[in-house]
Amino acid sequence: xxxxxxxxGRAPEGWMHAVFHGGPYGEDVGRCVPGxxxxxxxxxxxxxGGVHVYRLWxxxxxxxxxxxxxxxxxxxxxxxxxxxxxxxxxWARAWRRRRGLGPVGLVALTDDGRMTYDPDAAAVEAMVxxxxxxxxxxxxxxxxxxxxxxxxxxxxxEDGCDR
Numbered sequence: 001x002x003x004x005x006x007x008x009g010r011a012p013e014g015w016m017h018a019v020f021h022g023g024p025y026g027e028d029v030g031r032c033v034p035g036x037x038x039x040x041x042x043x044x045x046x047x048x049g050g051v052h053v054y055r056l057w058x059x060x061x062x063x064x065x066x067x068x069x070x071x072x073x074x075x076x077x078x079x080x081x082x083x084x085x086x087x088x089x090x091w092a093r094a095w096r097r098r099r100g101l102g103p104v105g106l107v108a109l110t111d112d113g114r115m116t117y118d119p120d121a122a123a124v125e126a127m128v129x130x131x132x133x134x135x136x137x138x139x140x141x142x143x144x145x146x147x148x149x150x151x152x153x154x155x156x157x158e159d160g161c162d163r
Contacts, residue, residue, distance in 0.1 A: 017069040019072070023072075025044065106140070111135045131154070
């Protein structure tokens with residue numbers, strides 16, 4: 001997201017102009033983003049730490065159809081926590097084995113980075129009940145190599161409903 005606007009007023013090759021309604025780049029003109037096509041979401045670092053996500057609102061042009069402009073909404077979509085990668089699953093299994101615990105069957109992940117191994121039904125219910133607006137809980141079943149992994153994401157939407 002560095003300023004890549006060139007002095008000719010045209011986006012560099014492989015990039016397109018972007019307008020940001022609010023958020024960290026709301027007052028910044030002359031930004032460009034990779035594309036076209038414009039990415040559906042953009043994650044930008046915040047000076048105080050963390051990340052702000054913009055959501056693509058529309059793509060248009062003021063005058064030249066060959067010079068598209070992506071318009072982004074600052075109230076981007078919530079970003080679910082990432083699933084555990086194969087290496088992270090292996091570390092979790094090794095950690096449990098060293099402590100004399102059984103294998104991990106289920107992991108619960110939350111937006112704030114909390115991870116719970118093998119939560120019971122009451123713990124999962126408490127996690128879902130504790131969701132704030134636009135927050136996720138992800139439940140990932142860790143299985144053997146041949147079985148594949150399964151997961152479910154629960155989002156508390158703006159209207160207060162679980163999805």
